[in-house]
Amino acid sequence: MRTNLNIGLFGFGVVGGGLYEVLNRSKLLNATIKSIVVKDPLKKRSIDSSHFSFDKRTILEDDEINVVVELINDSEAAYEIVTEALKRGKHVVTANKKLIAEHLDELIKLSRENNVSLLYEASVAGSIPILRNLEEYYNNDTLSSVQGIVNGTSNYILTQSNKGIAYQDAVKQAQALGFAEADPTLDVEGFDSKFKLILLIKHAFGISTTPEEVFNFGITKLRERDVRFALEKGLRIKLLARAEKIGDQVVGFVAPHFVSPDQPAYGVNNEFNAVSVNALFSDRQVFYGKGAGSYPTASAVLSDISALQFDYHYEYRKSGNDSLSFTDEFKVKIYASSSNENSLKTIPFVESDEFYRSADFSYTTGWVSFHELRQHLKSSPSDLSIIIVEEPLKGIDTNLDRIEENKTTFASV
Amino acid sequence: MRTNLNIGLFGFGVVGGGLYEVLNRSKLLNATIKSIVVKDPLKKRSIDSSHFSFDKRTILEDDEINVVVELINDSEAAYEIVTEALKRGKHVVTANKKLIAEHLDELIKLSRENNVSLLYEASVAGSIPILRNLEEYYNNDTLSSVQGIVNGTSNYILTQSNKGIAYQDAVKQAQALGFAEADPTLDVEGFDSKFKLILLIKHAFGISTTPEEVFNFGITKLRERDVRFALEKGLRIKLLARAEKIGDQVVGFVAPHFVSPDQPAYGVNNEFNAVSVNALFSDRQVFYGKGAGSYPTASAVLSDISALQFDYHYEYRKSGNDSLSFTDEFKVKIYASSSNENSLKTIPFVESDEFYRSADFSYTTGWVSFHELRQHLKSSPSDLSIIIVEEPLKGIDTNLDRIEENKTTFASV
Numbered sequence: 001m002r003t004n005l006n007i008g009l010f011g012f013g014v015v016g017g018g019l020y021e022v023l024n025r026s027k028l029l030n031a032t033i034k035s036i037v038v039k040d041p042l043k044k045r046s047i048d049s050s051h052f053s054f055d056k057r058t059i060l061e062d063d064e065i066n067v068v069v070e071l072i073n074d075s076e077a078a079y080e081i082v083t084e085a086l087k088r089g090k091h092v093v094t095a096n097k098k099l100i101a102e103h104l105d106e107l108i109k110l111s112r113e114n115n116v117s118l119l120y121e122a123s124v125a126g127s128i129p130i131l132r133n134l135e136e137y138y139n140n141d142t143l144s145s146v147q148g149i150v151n152g153t154s155n156y157i158l159t160q161s162n163k164g165i166a167y168q169d170a171v172k173q174a175q176a177l178g179f180a181e182a183d184p185t186l187d188v189e190g191f192d193s194k195f196k197l198i199l200l201i202k203h204a205f206g207i208s209t210t211p212e213e214v215f216n217f218g219i220t221k222l223r224e225r226d227v228r229f230a231l232e233k234g235l236r237i238k239l240l241a242r243a244e245k246i247g248d249q250v251v252g253f254v255a256p257h258f259v260s261p262d263q264p265a266y267g268v269n270n271e272f273n274a275v276s277v278n279a280l281f282s283d284r285q286v287f288y289g290k291g292a293g294s295y296p297t298a299s300a301v302l303s304d305i306s307a308l309q310f311d312y313h314y315e316y317r318k319s320g321n322d323s324l325s326f327t328d329e330f331k332v333k334i335y336a337s338s339s340n341e342n343s344l345k346t347i348p349f350v351e352s353d354e355f356y357r358s359a360d361f362s363y364t365t366g367w368v369s370f371h372e373l374r375q376h377l378k379s380s381p382s383d384l385s386i387i388i389v390e391e392p393l394k395g396i397d398t399n400l401d402r403i404e405e406n407k408t409t410f411a412s413v
Numbered sequence: 414m415r416t417n418l419n420i421g422l423f424g425f426g427v428v429g430g431g432l433y434e435v436l437n438r439s440k441l442l443n444a445t446i447k448s449i450v451v452k453d454p455l456k457k458r459s460i461d462s463s464h465f466s467f468d469k470r471t472i473l474e475d476d477e478i479n480v481v482v483e484l485i486n487d488s489e490a491a492y493e494i495v496t497e498a499l500k501r502g503k504h505v506v507t508a509n510k511k512l513i514a515e516h517l518d519e520l521i522k523l524s525r526e527n528n529v530s531l532l533y534e535a536s537v538a539g540s541i542p543i544l545r546n547l548e549e550y551y552n553n554d555t556l557s558s559v560q561g562i563v564n565g566t567s568n569y570i571l572t573q574s575n576k577g578i579a580y581q582d583a584v585k586q587a588q589a590l591g592f593a594e595a596d597p598t599l600d601v602e603g604f605d606s607k608f609k610l611i612l613l614i615k616h617a618f619g620i621s622t623t624p625e626e627v628f629n630f631g632i633t634k635l636r637e638r639d640v641r642f643a644l645e646k647g648l649r650i651k652l653l654a655r656a657e658k659i660g661d662q663v664v665g666f667v668a669p670h671f672v673s674p675d676q677p678a679y680g681v682n683n684e685f686n687a688v689s690v691n692a693l694f695s696d697r698q699v700f701y702g703k704g705a706g707s708y709p710t711a712s713a714v715l716s717d718i719s720a721l722q723f724d725y726h727y728e729y730r731k732s733g734n735d736s737l738s739f740t741d742e743f744k745v746k747i748y749a750s751s752s753n754e755n756s757l758k759t760i761p762f763v764e765s766d767e768f769y770r771s772a773d774f775s776y777t778t779g780w781v782s783f784h785e786l787r788q789h790l791k792s793s794p795s796d797l798s799i800i801i802v803e804e805p806l807k808g809i810d811t812n813l814d815r816i817e818e819n820k821t822t823f824a825s826v
Contacts, residue, residue: 299694
């Protein structure tokens with residue numbers, strides 16, 4: 001039995017306009033957009049202004065509307081709309097990762113109390129159905145890690161950087177192509193990736209985390225020296241969002257990484273996204289596709305709407321598992337570079353590995369506690385680049401002496 | 414509510430043994446293997462012989478067993494086991510693509526009549542959850558094509574060929590590594606890929622096809638000249654299983670293809686599999702992973718078992734859609750080569766494009782009706798290689814004059 005869907009759409013930007021077209025062009029049964037609410041009455045849009053209303057109550061107070069699709073930019077306003085819609089017994093489909101990441105538990109609770117669905121596949125990696133796969137297919141306890149490139153803007157910029165184009169030029173290119181906003185901070189500093197990571201952690205491991213708990217640092221401090229270092233070693237620099245089980249703890253962070261050609265992220269370039277799932281027995285699965293843009297995001301929204309026809313809702317089967325907890329206490333191997341050698345000396349290494357100095361800059365590699373690194377980066381000098389080295393993360397209690405015995409396997413960056 | 418699962422396992426080969434280990438090592442709740450039935454009492458196995466029975470009735474007649482996991486090689490025997498299990502009200506999980514492809518409608522009917530699930534994710538592309546995604550996520554009508562490398566053996570052999578290793582040597586290597594059987598016909602002639610394609614067509618487009626309807630040709634007739642041709646053009650030869658919508662018809666076939674670096678299949682090497690899904694608005698999604706082997710296949714079986722705990726069954730929502738039909742009447746661009754120029758002259762081209770002759774061999778490219786090509790290949794000379802050129806398929810009624818106007822876009826192989 002298919003449920004009849006009357007949609008109230010908030011927002012008619014790139015994604016909202018795409019959805020409108022998608023819904024009109026696909027023969028999806030029993031789903032019609034009844035009302036569209038936008039903010040600015042004067043803005044020129046692709047369809048006639050008679051289609052729009054400007055008061056959110058037009059949708060929220062319409063009892064015939066049973067699905068709210070929220071596609072506006074303002075996450076505060078989105079919070080008001082989404083909570084109100086859930087309370088009024090309407091299903092909600094949204095692409096707003098910030099909204100969900102910041103209010104995850106509250107929104108899940110509200111949707112359960114009101115017996116409606118809250119779906120947000122479009123909020124993580126656009127058209128890649130990663131949440132649905134974590135929720136439905138990897139629904140047992142064998143997942144060991146989820147990681148990926150989940151921000152198209154920073155990936156586009158890094159792809160240019162990896163070719164030797166200067167950071168500021170790459171940003172301008174991305175802006176000219178519409179891949180980056182005027183202020184790209186959320187993307188290039190890893191905040192956008194972090195919001196998505198929080199959703200991945202919830203659906204992969206059943207754990208709720210907050211934007212404060214999960215640490216991110218981005219690509220703005222990378223310099224040409226770092227790109228050159230990577231190229232010489234046959235590596236590329238990629239901004240990865242990572243979540244992994246270490247024993248009975250889960251760690252998660254967003255940071256630039258050196259990636260070698262045998263890693264799936266190596267070949268993921270420009271605005272593309274990819275998410276890699278490691279499970280105990282299935283080895284590595286990679287999901288690759290367009291992470292952003294009008295149609296890819298609209299198509300993810302469409303799949304959620306389509307699922308509502310069959311009364312689909314996330315079950316959060318892995319939640320409530322008290323045996324796992326989130327921590328930032330683990331060891332990670334890093335590369336750090338600076339034009340000022342002294343900037344490197346203050347890094348709280350638990351074990352140093354390489355050190356290099358030239359007239360222009362110095363670099364060093366070694367193991368740090370992630371928690372201490374995080375504290376250190378709060379007040380670190382501006383000319384300090386940190387990049388994660390491709391080495392397995394270690395539990396905080398792992399004896400590095402023991403690691404040292406296998407040094408041949410990890411000494412090379 | 415999780416259903417309690419008592420499993421009866423048929424077969425303890427590579428996958429069965431892997432599943433046994435997976436189930437023991439994962440903490441999957443409420444699922445236990447109650448009985449294991451194998452054929453050969455004398456074969457040495459990794460666990461004690463006391464675990465095994467040799468009569469299928471041990472499982473089939475045990476009312477406490479509610480799930481049959483069928484992992485034997487013999488598809489005739491598997492048919493007996495699976496039909497009997499379904500009739501007795503037991504859920505069935507199987508990795509046997511041949512069994513399902515040959516008896517698809519009958520098995521679906523049986524599972525519905527007896528109100529039990531028949532799941533077979535492991536039968537297509539090992540650990541890649543492609544059926545589940547087609548079934549659940551791409552459950553609307555916007556899919557335009559599904560194609561992929563779904564046979565690890567032939568892909569391993571082609572990967573070696575593309576490096577310049579002779580076909581027979583590549584086969585021997587694959588056999589030595591356990592990737593190919595003593596008689597690799599099913600893999601290298603594309604039959605195994607075809608069985609999988611039949612399942613993809615069912616879940617992507619809702620259409621039932623038979624192994625007789627879907628045409629396959631493989632890689633045994635490829636020669637060094639063809640590999641050299643590909644390398645010179647910067648292409649690779651890959652065995653692709655393809656299903657596409659052309660208007661309101663669906664076409665499907667397995668054949669070697671020239672693949673350019675911007676196609677996802679280009680970078681899928683050795684024993685890996687990848688399936689690419691094109692939908693009207695989501696652009697291209699690629700699912701990449703290990704297509705075969707003990708653990709990857711076992712993990713797909715495990716995910717199906719895990720889904721049974723939540724009473725999952727395929728809904729075949731796209732089936733019963735009478736507006737789509739299967740056909741082999743469409744046009745495709747091919748490359749054909751032979752040491753004997755006359756072999757090329759008999760090919761029923763509807764439009765020729767290039768022709769090349771040297772002392773050693775000749776080749777030609779052009780458009781053919783797939784239906785006529787299929788008839789032609791039934792009695793074609795042994796020294797004739799056919800490879801599909803990377804061009805959009807055309808409906809049989811498409812006017813090739815119209816195509817010719819855009820010749821610059823498709824003339825180059």
